[in-house]
Amino acid sequence: MRVMLIDDEEISLNVTEMTLKEFDDVNVVGRFMDPYAALKIMETSHVDIVFLDIEMGDVHGIHFASLITKKFSHVQIIMVTAHPQYALEAFDVDAVDYLLKPINKKRLQKAIEKVRRSIGKSDANTMEDTVSFYAETLGGFNLVDNKQNPLKWRTKKVKELFLFLWMRKGIPVHKAIVMEKLWPDTNQEKTTSLLHTTVYQLRKKFKEKGVENAISFNNNHYTLNVSVRSDIKEIEKITQAQQLSPTDTEKLLLLYKGDFLEEEDFIWSLSLQHQVRQSVLRYLERCISVYKDSALVESCLKKMLDIDCYQEEYMYKLLVFYKQTKNVSEMKTYYKNIESRLEEELGIEVPLKIKELYQQTI
Template sequence: MVRVVMIDDEILALNLLENLIKTIHGIEIVGKFTSFDAAIADLNELKPDLLFLDIEMPGENGIRAAERMTTIDENVDIVFVTAYDQYALEAFGVHAVDYLLKPVTKEKLEKSVAKILKRRNISAPNNEQHDRFLKAQFLGNFILYDKHHMPIKWRTKKVKELCAYLLYHHMESVHKEQILEDLWPTHSVEKSKNLLHTTMYQLRKVFKTEGIEDAIQYIDERYKINLEITSDLLNVTNILQLSDYTEEHVNKLLAIYKDDYLVQDDYMWATSHRFSVRKKIISLLEDSAKQASFIASKQIILERLIELEPMEESYRQQLIKHLIEEGKYSDARNAYQAFKQLLWEDLEQAPHEETNKLIQTYL
């Protein structure tokens, strides 16, 4: 288990990074700080293996702080997380393992952690339970990670699709006729059966290469995948199923949900589930935007809703109103002008009078 300490003066950025890190197997967060001095004071007690540091913070520069920390523990690994790219050369001068630009994506973070695990010669425990436990990404495009947190390579696109399909149905067995219809709808029955047989053989080989025997069961003409999987989709689903969620849950959802379910792979069989998940997320974010106790995250929530539904004027109105209430008049004007331009360019329409009245005093 890699022990992690995070340092960033922005609470929201710290929380978003924490939520991303929590989705990665083999990582334990042992401390988070908003100042370098506080982190340095606790460094000996926490004994971290890895530090995630912001660079531009009030007072001391992050690179200078990293130098101080490595004098306390020369074996600690450093990853800088910053909005500025001009410090990269200087950062690697203090032997940083990686340099991540905000906003940090889950994919970049996982690659960074995989690099550190490899440096430290850390691998997954060799036991049957853990061998069958893999991690998958379904949001955006499908990626299946091996025990070392590295993406599995596929012999063909269809092998990859079949794996994604079986994992989508992983709690149930699927009749082979249904698979043929969903994955090879335009082929003849004989041709599609041959393709299924070949593709399934290649998929079984992938799992055997990973040391996983009998990953796919075949009983009564039905296939079922026999793996324990954790995934970004599962994390999202768990939040959506909560009857009572907190602002922290919403921030975690925002950190994870960067794209729609398998939208980049564009599998036809995934379309219905993609729209279903998207609809539930929009509903949760709409409800969250109305929560008075979620004021710290309201702007980010509304901006995400606008990304999902750019033509929904009510979201624009709520954002403009919130920015005005927060005294961010320039941001409110910019939000209004951006929407006005979008409406004219795409539809040759103007904002509703209600929207115009919201911003009229500040134009």
């Protein structure tokens, strides 16, 4: 289940997220101190449960819960507050449960069970024409169905075939190309047999999930007919937008947990992996040149270095940022990190430009 946390206190967000990590089927996909930023993210990102604080400065959680349920009727809301007097109002907006701070683990477990039952009933009573899935592709790869159950692949090649066809975005792929990309060092007779078996297993997997014709085959071309939303599509939408949005930037920072299919060893995916990485870096470079919010600029710089940790220009820019914000302690800490990374790991000296900047500041 995909969970979003909304609270105007950072400590409360940290505690709730830490407690939820004990539930295997719960995945925190976003945490926000600004409720309207969370609402905007929900327009493009699937969420099952929202843990919502009631008293958030100018925004009252009861009123905000009604906004969520009007726009996203499938979302289950769990109200969280230090004030027990709001319990009846919480249930008036169809909150599935009401938790008092500090959150009790046993009480939280009961609330999660209520949501599981509620989602189960909704799925049982709703006949959908289209079965949809969500793919997490940044860092590791995971594909989940409508009930947030991960798909288990019979073989690695079944998973690879799905990804290869899916990344063609509905464009038919010739049988010969599929065989060449997935079995480059296998003779044609064996490859044909392996392809037929893998296609059969992939069709069978999606048929179990209610998709009758997951792969079509016409004129020697294969096409994937599965509705899949994904983190990579969300990233592409953000990076291709002409206007920068701090909310979108925060969403990208949250989504980009690693390179595209980083944990897989598919040779055919390396080109796209590089393209996505470069588009994200170019986007973040735009952000640091435009945004005035120092916390957001710092987050962008750190993400750039997460993506390309040996890029000297990014190292220099982060040190310049710490100098401009007069954050000497962070500058010292990060410079030691540079020394360790370059001198100890790679056996090379810290670039003169970076060294001089540090010495002039400290």
